[in-house]
Amino acid sequence: MSALTLYGSVHDPISQSMMLLLQAKNIPHELVEVRTNKEAVRLQNGKVRAKTFLEAIRFLESDASLAAVHKRENTEKILTDFADNIEPLFYRSVLTGNPREGLDLFFESISYLENILDGSVGPFFGGKAPDVLDYGLYPWIEKVGPWLPKTERRECVKLQTWVRKMSRLPLVVKLMPDTDKETLDIYKRLVPDDTLLKFTPKS
Known part of the structure; x- marks a missing residue:
């Protein structure tokens, strides 16, 4: 084992x-x-x-016995900001069936990620190949995407390219099923009740 x-x-x-x-x-x-x-x-x-x-x-x-996990200097800060600002949006919008909730915040954060990609030496946050930040962000953005209006082609061009490249990676294709209503419903059944309750809009 x-x-x-x-x-x-x-x-x-x-x-x-x-x-x-x-x-x-x-x-x-x-x-x-x-x-x-x-x-x-x-x-x-x-x-x-x-x-x-x-x-x-x-x-x-x-853990020194494990393979080293490379991370850029600002990876932890970006992931923390993402967890604080985008993950709540995901729960409020996608899992409660209210996709309009928090869209402005989402697009502001999209621009923030676009700026980070603009400073990369390649098409990924990790540079010429995906790394820790790419793996941490993609599963969330991939799931939010189907709920949002189609982004104009001239907007967030690098981020759109990144999403396409990530979706075609053999590792992503192997491990991640495409998000649709059925897969989201399966995921909803796995989310703890207190998490859903926290973000469900009050009537």
Whole structure:
């Protein structure tokens, strides 16, 4: 049995980010499928648990026995900002069926990511090849996309190119099913009740 165990689902964005990172870095692990919202998504080694992608990065980098996980200097800040601003939008909009909620905030953040990509030496946040930040952001953006109006071709050109390139990566094709109503419904059943309750608009 692998020392590392990922308890997750192919439909869950946090799980998907962890799966992509572990596979891309060739870090040995065992995958245990989470099937109900009573089971917590986490990366675990003995009693040490990482429940978010950021926690997983810190956990992997702190364990000298694991393959090194490269990250750019500002990766943690970007992922933290994303978790604070975009993940709540995702829960409020996509999972509660209210896609208009928070769209302005989403597009502001899209511009922020476009500016970051503009400073990259390649089409990915990691440069010429995807890296930690790409794996952390893509599963969320891929799921939000179908709920939003089509972006003008001249807007966020680099981000649109990034989404297309990420969607075609063999690793992404292998690990991530395309998002549609059915896959979102499956994911909704895995989200803890208190998380949904927190973001469901009050009538």
